[in-house]
Amino acid sequence: MPHLTVAANQKAFTTLFNAIRDDFIFEDADSANLGPLTASYHIKFHLANGSVDLRSDNTVQVSELDIKWDILDLTLAFDIPEQCFGGFCIIPTPFGCALEFPEVCLFSDNPDLEVTLPLGGITSEVSLTGSLKPTYFVNPDRPAGMNDWDAQDADPPLYNKWQIFLVPEFVDVDPIDVADTVGDLLEAAVNTLVDDLLSFLPDFIKDFIKAALGSAIDILRLVLDIPDDIQEFIENLLNVSLGLVNIIAQAIIDHFASDSPLAEIEDPYPILGEAENPNGAPPPSLVPVKIPIRDLTIFNNDVEMVLQANVG
Amino acid sequence: MAFTDHCDLFASFQEDGFNRIVGYVQQQRPSLFNYATAQLAANPDKLCQIIQPNPIVGIRQNPLVDIVELLPIPGTEFGADFAAQISNVKVDFHPANSVTLPAELSPLQPQRLSIQVKLCGGINCPPEQALEALIPPPKTTADPPPDPPPPLKPLPLGVTQCFCLDAFVTGGVRFKQYSGVWYAEPFLDGFEIVEITPAGLESSLECYAKIIMKLSVLPGLRIALDVMSFQLLQTVIHVQLSPVVGDAAVPNNPAIADDQLKAFIKLEAF
Numbered sequence A: 001m002p003h004l005t006v007a008a009n010q011k012a013f014t015t016l017f018n019a020i021r022d023d024f025i026f027e028d029a030d031s032a033n034l035g036p037l038t039a040s041y042h043i044k045f046h047l048a049n050g051s052v053d054l055r056s057d058n059t060v061q062v063s064e065l066d067i068k069w070d071i072l073d074l075t076l077a078f079d080i081p082e083q084c085f086g087g088f089c090i091i092p093t094p095f096g097c098a099l100e101f102p103e104v105c106l107f108s109d110n111p112d113l114e115v116t117l118p119l120g121g122i123t124s125e126v127s128l129t130g131s132l133k134p135t136y137f138v139n140p141d142r143p144a145g146m147n148d149w150d151a152q153d154a155d156p157p158l159y160n161k162w163q164i165f166l167v168p169e170f171v172d173v174d175p176i177d178v179a180d181t182v183g184d185l186l187e188a189a190v191n192t193l194v195d196d197l198l199s200f201l202p203d204f205i206k207d208f209i210k211a212a213l214g215s216a217i218d219i220l221r222l223v224l225d226i227p228d229d230i231q232e233f234i235e236n237l238l239n240v241s242l243g244l245v246n247i248i249a250q251a252i253i254d255h256f257a258s259d260s261p262l263a264e265i266e267d268p269y270p271i272l273g274e275a276e277n278p279n280g281a282p283p284p285s286l287v288p289v290k291i292p293i294r295d296l297t298i299f300n301n302d303v304e305m306v307l308q309a310n311v312g
Numbered sequence B: 001m002a003f004t005d006h007c008d009l010f011a012s013f014q015e016d017g018f019n020r021i022v023g024y025v026q027q028q029r030p031s032l033f034n035y036a037t038a039q040l041a042a043n044p045d046k047l048c049q050i051i052q053p054n055p056i057v058g059i060r061q062n063p064l065v066d067i068v069e070l071l072p073i074p075g076t077e078f079g080a081d082f083a084a085q086i087s088n089v090k091v092d093f094h095p096a097n098s099v100t101l102p103a104e105l106s107p108l109q110p111q112r113l114s115i116q117v118k119l120c121g122g123i124n125c126p127p128e129q130a131l132e133a134l135i136p137p138p139k140t141t142a143d144p145p146p147d148p149p150p151p152l153k154p155l156p157l158g159v160t161q162c163f164c165l166d167a168f169v170t171g172g173v174r175f176k177q178y179s180g181v182w183y184a185e186p187f188l189d190g191f192e193i194v195e196i197t198p199a200g201l202e203s204s205l206e207c208y209a210k211i212i213m214k215l216s217v218l219p220g221l222r223i224a225l226d227v228m229s230f231q232l233l234q235t236v237i238h239v240q241l242s243p244v245v246g247d248a249a250v251p252n253n254p255a256i257a258d259d260q261l262k263a264f265i266k267l268e269a270f
Helices: A010-022 A148-153 A182-197 A203-213 A216-224 A230-241 A244-259 B015-028 B038-042 B055-059 B128-133 B199-221
Strands: A004-009 A025-034 A037-048 A051-054 A060-078 A083-085 A088-093 A096-101 A104-106 A113-118 A123-137 A160-173 A263-267 A269-272 A289-291 A293-300 A304-311 B009-014 B034-037 B066-068 B078-080 B082-093 B113-125 B159-178 B181-193 B239-243 B255-257 B260-269
Touching (some): A004 A010, A010 A051, A010 A060, A025 A244, A037 A244, A060 A230, A083 A203, A104 A203, A123 A293, A148 A289, A160 A244, A182 A216, A182 A230, A263 A269, A269 B015, A289 B015, B009 B015, B015 B055, B034 B038, B181 B199, B181 B239
Antiparallel strands (some): A004 A304, A004 B009, A060 A113, A060 A123, A123 A160, A269 A289, B009 B260, B082 B113, B113 B159, B159 B181, B239 B260, B255 B260
């Protein structure tokens, strides 16, 4: 029979889980070159809600965990092929051209258009199934020969410890669904760009060029061969091309499996804290009484999590 | 049946593990088990039992003994050095199977634990020659006694006349709240020293030892509830732990049964 047994029911376990859930904040930024388009992202999200279920097969299932997007900025930088218009004579005369349509070249820069779409404020969902695993953490910063009491007193503490992790074995991140207004945002950005580029021209020339270019969607389709549905294009960009679904999954796995233990138990464990020196100072206090924790195991059933260990 | 059928958190200490914990307490906090006057504390070789502390006790200059006042010698300014030490502590949770209680305490009642200890004590006897030198001359005047009386002076150290006895304790563990914090604290309800005559001496020693146990040793063995829960919830700031009380399904909390000490705890997260 193990020397020590501690059990936590579903409510207590959920309290533990909620603490490490609330401790999770992930922020990242990166970019990908996709031919004429360079897509960059800056994301920051935290987790909320979710239901925790201890299962009889020694696993823990967390369902409908919300990914709250604090920042989901997608920056699109387009290199649109240069388009030239005009450069011909409207009214030729024997003495030369009386009225020339000036040559106007658009989209000569690289990138021609850079627009940041603030897509945050939305909620995605993730579910995971994992199992509880104890690991023994040997503090790498602890000098050889340092005793357990000095390790406890160090700032930061340098003691070794048992850690209990919920190690996800299956993580299912729902694809990011962006708001259906994203197409409007992108179209407006392209229209503004074209207007800016043509701003120095007379209105009739501007109208002529815009008629030749078509709508903003036409321009983007021309460049990127994107579908009519801008929303679908953006979602595919986020979820597949930029791989945010995988990045989210890996961040969550790292958080639960190695960064944020459900519980930590200092080893040796201070079973009695410091106490006043009965003979007065010095020293003013007695060292804590510490017991070595050995053979720590952990499992769960559908009712509770059970931790067992021996006193070394 | 699950451990947490009637609580949110359950913790149990098995008897063998508990005895190991007591052993660590003895090694790391010897002053909880050893009492002596200052002179004897400074000369641990003159104590009745050799103390074998954990090295950290020496490194951190923690005391080996709790220093107590000299035993007054009436009519003099002197006091006798003495020591009282507790060792070989062995705890047995109900049912009794590792400590054989004397008839006066047997059988061990349900929900109780027994403790067997070795009690050693002794008064240091000064060398005869030194004692002779301290015999006061006749008083020529009748001076009033000083107020307040001066501290007692120790006598020169000689040999500590030691004796050791087996003592048995029966008691339990209860939850009690101090300053809003719940503690599991041991309590004592039976104490017996065996093989002492006359009976009055036995009773006197038992009374004295019981006072030491109740007022000094056992309070030092309280374990705060949040510690007992193994800091399982250390990452959760807004949580309050309290024992399950008034639940018919948990008639004893903490419970002592099956060679274990079991605690049933409620959790309030807010």
